[in-house]
Amino acid sequence: MNICVFGASSDIIEDKYIDTAYKLGCEMAKRNIGLVFGGGNCGVMGASARGEYDNGGYILGVAPHFMKIHNLLFDNCTKFKHTETMAERKTYMEDHADAFIIAPGGIGTFEELFEVYTLKQLGRHNKAIVIYNAHGYYDKLIEMLNHSVEENFLKKDSLELIAVFDEIEPMLDYIESYEGVDTDVMKVRYAFLQDGEKME
Numbered sequence: 001m002n003i004c005v006f007g008a009s010s011d012i013i014e015d016k017y018i019d020t021a022y023k024l025g026c027e028m029a030k031r032n033i034g035l036v037f038g039g040g041n042c043g044v045m046g047a048s049a050r051g052e053y054d055n056g057g058y059i060l061g062v063a064p065h066f067m068k069i070h071n072l073l074f075d076n077c078t079k080f081k082h083t084e085t086m087a088e089r090k091t092y093m094e095d096h097a098d099a100f101i102i103a104p105g106g107i108g109t110f111e112e113l114f115e116v117y118t119l120k121q122l123g124r125h126n127k128a129i130v131i132y133n134a135h136g137y138y139d140k141l142i143e144m145l146n147h148s149v150e151e152n153f154l155k156k157d158s159l160e161l162i163a164v165f166d167e168i169e170p171m172l173d174y175i176e177s178y179e180g181v182d183t184d185v186m187k188v189r190y191a192f193l194q195d196g197e198k199m200e
Contacts, residue, residue, distance in 0.1 A: 035057060
């Protein structure tokens with residue numbers, strides 16, 4: 001199994017986020033879970049990769065060519081995929097992961113969360129999506145999702161498409177045992193076309 005971890009690339013965030021990301025990478029490697037990530041050597045990204053590497057795990061880094069000139073990439077990936085664009089990078093990570101962990105991050109991480117969340121809602125994949133709410137980082141975002149339900153901008157059953165954990169071991173237990181969600185929930189009462197035919 002390979003899990004895509006989305007998270008911050010910033011090197012100025014508090015050490016507590018770096019430490020928990022490193023522990024995540026360590027635990028993934030110990031469970032023989034590979035890491036798919038954005039290839040960076042700083043922040044949450046780099047810490048999760050170091051944890052995986054220090055414990056002999058598999059690491060797939062993915063980043064566009066232009067990032068090479070900034071010396072921002074993790075050197076010890078098992079495999080590295082260079083893409084032409086940021087959009088291609090994201091798609092490659094999505095396609096090569098069996099599940100997604102949304103670790104603490106900024107606007108890029110938010111965008112990655114909502115892309116895989118939207119794609120799951122539309123039935124384009126049925127992979128586990130977990131928000132890793134380390135140190136309560138995502139409390140306000142979770143509050144906002146619930147507020148969107150209350151205001152009828154989001155269906156309540158959409159919340160069943162993601163899970164939230166603040167501890168690593170139960171989070172990975174959940175992912176390893178994940179069997180997908182009911183397709184009726186995934187459709188969230190939307191009708192859309194697939195292969196030219198409307199899904200029933």
